[in-house]
Amino acid sequence: MSLVSGLLFGAGLALGGMTxxxxxxxxxxxxxxxxxxxxxxxxxALLVTFPVFAWVRRSARPLFAERFQLPTRRDLDPQLLLGAALFGIGWGIAGLCPGPAIANLGAGSPEILLFVATMVAGMWLRDRTAAITG
Amino acid sequence: MNVLIDVDSWLRAAAGGLLIGLAAAVMIVFNGRIAGVSGVLGGLMLDGNGGDRRWRSMFLGGMVLGAVLLTTLVTALPAGRLQTDWLGMAIAGLIVGYGTRMGSGCTSGHGVCGIARLSTRSITATITFMAFGTLTVFVIRHLLGAAS
Known part of the structure; x- marks a missing residue:
């Protein structure tokens, strides 16, 4: 079902204009x-996901897996805010967030391929520097 | 403020949003997971958990294929208009990767899924990245004057 979800996701991003x-x-x-x-x-998208997550809250387990794997943190930490702010800046520069960048890979733009490569490098760099920045 | 009225593009956007919502629904209802693209990608590339790789690759591969199938079989779309040069793309990618990893998510995980879960963290993150995205475009287009 991950493939089905991905297919719908990619088609939706392209149809919606996000790519x-x-x-x-x-x-x-x-x-x-x-x-x-x-x-x-x-x-x-929220019109669909609101009722679906309301169902999730009342359900014991997903249909094809043992349990739901949902984020458990509730606190607003500086990393959340700083991370979201940095993401917003990058999003504003390139007009790409992670989903549309991935969905664009089939269109063969070398610039977007570069974006995805440095995006993965950025994630790696975050893990390497987490000890310093918290 | 000048608002572009383009009903056809609004309808496409709404239809695309329904598909994205459906994608997130399939992921959580069947697999019990959040369809957050930065999280799925980061987990695949960095967290190196063997059995986990399969569904992550299927999801991301499906995204690439889904966009290609839509544009080849269903409707032709205008080519994407890049907003910056090679250096800009490299820097933006780096910041987006660093920021989404640090902030635990992006537009899909925090926006489409987190808001629907009524998560305070996700709602706060979404407001924050929307605000900084808007501010960045304002600075680039209207203060630095790189308007195209």
Whole structure:
């Protein structure tokens, strides 16, 4: 089912316009010629996931696995805020977040391949420096 | 503020969002996992847990294939417009990777799944990266004047 989920995810990102960095930056450009359409992507995705996660809260286990593996942390730590802020800056520069970057790999853009490569390097670097930054 | 009205693109966006929501639903209902792309990718590349690799690769491979199938079989889409040069892409990728790993997620894990779970951490993260994304575009386009 991971494959099915991935297929739906990739198709949805492409259909929704998320794989076009120009559209993403136009969505983030609220003081310019603002293109609000990507708000509809998030909005309609949440229309599906809200009732589904309400079901998850009432269910004992998933259909094909032993248990749900959900994040358990509740605290707001500096790493969450700093990490999200850094991510937002990178997102604004390139107009790509991790999902659309991956979904774009089939289109064969060498620039986006570079983005994905340095993105993995960034994740690795975070693990290497976690002892310093907390 | 100037708002672009393009109903056709809004409908496509809403339809795409439904598919993304469905993807996240399939992942949690059947496999009991969060369909968060940065988490799935980071786990595959860095956490090195043998039995875990399969579903992570299937999901990410499916994403690549899903986008290709949609554009070849269902509807032709305009080519993506890159927003920066090679150096910009390299730096942005590095920051996105570092930030999502540090902040435990991205638009899919925190946004699509975390908000639906009513997670305070995810709602806070989503507001934060939206705000910094908006601010970054403002600085690049309107203060530094790199408007295209």
């Amino acid at each position: 076009d960095p120009g559209k993403v930056v136009a969505f983030l450009d609220v003081t310019g010629a603002w293109d609000p359409s990507l708000a509809f992507v998030m909005g309609s």
